[in-house]
Each structure stands twice: as structure tokens, then as C-alpha cells.
Amino acid sequence: MRNAELAESGALEFRVAAPADADAVARLHADSWRRHYRGAYSDAFLDGDVLDDRLAAWHARLRATDARSATIVALAPELVGFAHTVFDDDAAWGALLDNMHVCAQRQRRGVGSRLLALSAAAVAERGPRRGLYLWVLEQNTAAQAFYAVHGGMRAGREAVTAPGGQPARLVGAPAKLRYAWPRARLLSPG
Numbered sequence: 001m002r003n004a005e006l007a008e009s010g011a012l013e014f015r016v017a018a019p020a021d022a023d024a025v026a027r028l029h030a031d032s033w034r035r036h037y038r039g040a041y042s043d044a045f046l047d048g049d050v051l052d053d054r055l056a057a058w059h060a061r062l063r064a065t066d067a068r069s070a071t072i073v074a075l076a077p078e079l080v081g082f083a084h085t086v087f088d089d090d091a092a093w094g095a096l097l098d099n100m101h102v103c104a105q106r107q108r109r110g111v112g113s114r115l116l117a118l119s120a121a122a123v124a125e126r127g128p129r130r131g132l133y134l135w136v137l138e139q140n141t142a143a144q145a146f147y148a149v150h151g152g153m154r155a156g157r158e159a160v161t162a163p164g165g166q167p168a169r170l171v172g173a174p175a176k177l178r179y180a181w182p183r184a185r186l187l188s189p190g
Contacts, residue, residue: 012075012076014073021082022062024079030050084098087122152181
């Protein structure tokens with residue numbers, strides 16, 4: 001996806017993430033996990049190592065351009081949201097919307113809807129019949145409602161994988177739900 005394809009929307013700017021965005025993306029990601037994943041992820045992890053974990057992940061992801069994925073950021077002018085998509089992740093389901101988070105102050109103002117639509121457009125560019133899917137924690141009912149309103153169909157349930165492969169970071173055996181769109185182009189803007 002080219003930056004020229006991502007336009008301003010009101011006071012917001014949407015663009016492809018750059019390596020310099022890694023710290024801000026990681027901070028928002030950690031904050032979102034602290035707000036929405038408590039009870040599924042351990043308090044020790046959320047109150048301790050989550051920021052370092054996310055910093056390492058985002059610096060690695062954004063270090064170099066990778067045609068197999070795209071991260072879109074929403075700025076106002078500071079970072080207020082992001083979406084990371086892995087293209088051709090699964091032969092049956094298509095592209096994986098691996099992360100999408102919007103800061104608490106900007107939720108329910110269209111940022112998430114626009115990020116979802118731009119992510120879908122990036123998938124649709126690779127072929128009109130490409131699908132898009134994501135995983136959401138079973139306890140995150142607000143996100144499930146958001147995806148359902150945007151046409152996502154619930155299509156499976158699995159155990160959550162522990163962050164960093166460390167089982168101590170989980171509380172019990174939380175579950176995640178798959179939401180899917182068989183044709184990403186149906187979510188694309190315009």
C-alpha cells in the first residue's frame with residue numbers, strides 16, 4: 001500500500017507505519033492490552049513486562065519494509081490507532097488482521113472503522129477474492145460487537161497462545177474467537 005493511497009480523514013491522517021513509529025505503536029499496544037486483556041493475561045505481565053515485550057515486537061516488525069505485511073497508523077497528530085495485516089497468512093481464511101488498536105480517547109469516533117477499511121483495501125489490492133480474518137479474545141465483547149457491525153462472521157474458537165510463548169503470562173485457559181470476511185473488498189472504502 002502506498003502512502004499516497006492513504007488520505008486524511010477530518011483531523012486524522014492515515015499512512016503506512018515507519019520504523020520511527022515503533023515506540024508509539026508499542027505504547028498504544030501495551031495500553032490496549034492492559035485495558036482489554038486483564039483476566040486473560042496475568043497482572044504480573046500486564047503491569048510489568050508488557051511494554052518491553054511490545055517494544056521488541058514492534059521494533060522488529062517495523063525495522064524493514066516487508067511486502068508480506070502492512071501496518072497502517074492513524075495520527076491526530078500523535079498516534080491514535082494502528083492496524084497490522086499479514087497478507088496470505090492462511091490458505092483458507094486469507095489475510096490476518098493481526099493487531100488493531102485505537103486509543104481509549106478516540107474509540108467510537110470512526111478511527112477503527114477507517115483502519116479496518118484501509119486494511120481490507122490493502123488485502124483486496126492483492127486480489128478481489130481474498131479474505132480477511134482476525135482473532136479477538138472471548139472476553140472482549142466490545143470488539144466482537146464492532147467486528148459484527150462491520151460484517152465479520154464468527155468462524156471459530158481456539159485457546160489463546162501465551163504472549164512470547166510463556167504460559168505464566170496467561171490466567172487459566174482463555175479463548176479467542178475468529179471473525180472472518182470472505183471477501184475483504186466488501187470492507188474497502190469507496
